[in-house]
Amino acid sequence: MIDHRGDTPAPARATAPESVVALIDAGSGVERELVGTWLAEGGLVHDLGVDAPVTQLDLDSGAIAGRLVGRRDDPLVVPVRVLWLPPERDGVRRITFADMALLTNPRKPNRLAQRRLVGKSPDRHVVLTGQPALLSELRVNNPEAAALLMKGSAEPFARAIVRAAVVALERAERSIIGDRYKVPRLVAEEILDSPEFLRRLEFIADQIGASPHEVYRRAEKALRELVAAQSRLVSDLFTQAMRPIHASTWKVDSDDSGLDGLRELNRRYPLVFLPSHRSYVDAFVLGDVLARNDFPPNHVIGGANLSFWPMGPIARRTGTVFIRRSFGDDEVYKAVVEEYFAYLLAKRFNMEWYFEGGRTRTGKLRPPRYGLLNYLAAAVRSNRIDDVLLVPVSITYERLNELGAIATEQVGGKKKPEGLAWMARYVRSQQHSAGRVYVRFGDPLSARDRLAAYGDPLTPPPMTIPLHRTEQSGTEPSSAAESAEVAELERKAVQRLAFEVAVGINAVTPITVNALVTLALLGVHERALTLGEVRTLLAPVLRYIEKRGLPSGELAALRDEQSLAVVLEQLSLAKVVTVYRGGLEPVYSIEAGAHLEAAFYRNNAVHWFINRAILELSILAAVETRAPDQLRAGWDEAFRLRDLLKFEFFFPERAEFSAQMTAEMLLVDPEWHQRTAEDTLGADILNKLTASGFIMAHRALRSFVDAQLVVAERLAARDSGEEIDRKEFIDECVAVGKQMLLQQRLRSPESVSTELFTSALKLADNHGLLTPVSHDSAKRRAELVRRRIEFADQLRTIATRIGQAATLDPFNRPAPGA
8 A cells, every 4th residue: 555656566575464454445235245255265365475364444544543553563454345347348348328227337336236246247346455555664654644643643644544545446446447547536635634735724824814724724615626526437428428529520530659658658657638729629539539548537627617517517527627717816726726736746647738728719829828837847846746747739620610609709709608508509510520630649748857958946856756745845045036036947947848848739730631721722812723723732832741741631632633622622511611613613712701710720730831931031031132141131031030920939949940941941942051151142042932832921921920010000009108908909900900901901811810919919018019108208208109110110021021922922923814
């Protein structure tokens, strides 16, 4: 019952124990009889090789406190339980709704069912023993509870023994039923018994001027609200009930090649799965893939907005942890969340959350939220855990039936609150086939190694992790200035860790057929394309993808006209593409009003083409410049664009970015390395760019730059002394953006998006353009006005250059005779 690292057995003992105490976890007379018979027939000798007198005790803290913890000898303590198994179907023992027709849980049958199963189906039960431990080992393993025992208080040590026995039995069960049924027990009780946590609550009580009893009750209530009381029965049935929502809609395409190694790592470290978030069914899709590969169920962190009845109570029984969207200044709640996170990780329960903070509204990754990663980092810093592995996960859908609602929100529509009626509508909307969903796993990241590499002042982990709580380790700062410096290092380390997770997700996100088709159609302004033209446009893009070895879906369908026609027809049924059939042959274009939906599919893969688009604009900027400054002008433009797009995409450090841009240039001009600083750029390089067969700047960047331009122009028109209400400002940008589209001052309808305007506003804030200047400082006010105007002018220049790039694209040139 000692909680050894991993699931390795305890070391062999030099001498045989003189006595044994069997802790019987039995819920009925039938189970007691089965255990008694098993013991009498030499079960302990067979399982453990132990032949000594046996005392039977109930697995109850009262019985243990009265008859075990005070013993002066050193008995071997062995937890024993009867495990009931569901009937076997197709080689798998799993509960189905048919089993429930008998009005009993096959994993916990009632007394009458137990008696019947013993006689008719003896294969449906197993007597289990958990990892045993000597009483002396249990004292060493729980020093604080043992110290209280010396003072005459037996109950804390008895409760510690109960918890250790339950954990040992759970591990023994998983060796039979599989890791996918790993569930935690007695979580709230163990956390509330932690002396360190109790001391932290006392400190908070002193800080906020409340009584320790009141703070304890608040913590207990918050903990009961948080803890996911997992149930194997509910997990089996809920999985069966929810699987049709995605199984009938998408064919799941998962790359499981690295999961064996990941499962092996999971024997030593907890895993935190961090998926991209594009749909409400993400957790069901990922959960299905992991269950098929025998991973234990993740504790999925979800927003409290999804805890509505009846889904909330059911989801909590399957491992969902509902957390308030905002903690405010509730220090008690923060402490409870941090403690619960550390507990789950220390006990090696896997976790899952969506670090973007919500579903993407644009199709690409949103900027990460750092709150939960901060709790994880705190557990590593305090050496509560040796390490935790972060697993980037990409979940990419060929088509999504919920895009209409997402697009409506982007043009100012109100998000409908989740509830039972909302759930019914959502399930109905998933009744149409939507192609494939791709699940890809990135390389796992060691949280400890990455945080240390990023400058987080971590202390080295202990050789083994003690099972009792430890105080916060590390060198305490000697001054407020040093404390602030340490906090800043920790903050930046967590941000860089989140950045690396995002890069890991993007690195395995496949390019889908719909991403490329919408990329093609969004890049031709007010023009429909024939099937042959779409195929011709995509051919060089496919060569580029193949040359770079980018991950992709079923892209072979785009090389064949018949298969390509099927892709376009499916997008037509989804009301993203419109088809005109009245002429000589069908022609295809983006459906009126569906540009945001089309952009969502395009943006699933747009990150793969951003460097190419930046290169094109940098070449145009260099060509405009007189020699000998062309190369410098090109590099300056590349870094300027990298800075302008840093709130939209995840760029590496300057050196790595430079290497990436050079690699892109070599794809356009293989002789680039032979050029010297004195060489001029002109028609030859533009000819090579055009000859490559495709131009990406207007397809990949126009919507983002257009959105930034709207924000910049509205800022330039504002009084420099006026405080900016962000929600009101975004609403203004939506209204003005629609007007600019009608005036053809914007070329991309998908740029009118609250999400893009929000990112553009963050960029403006990063440039120091939002903070108002008081009216009594005319010079500073004039300076702010000047910088806002320069910002808008800069974006107009880039928008013009994007227009120039578009003219290099043969599909954007005027048709012959026009």
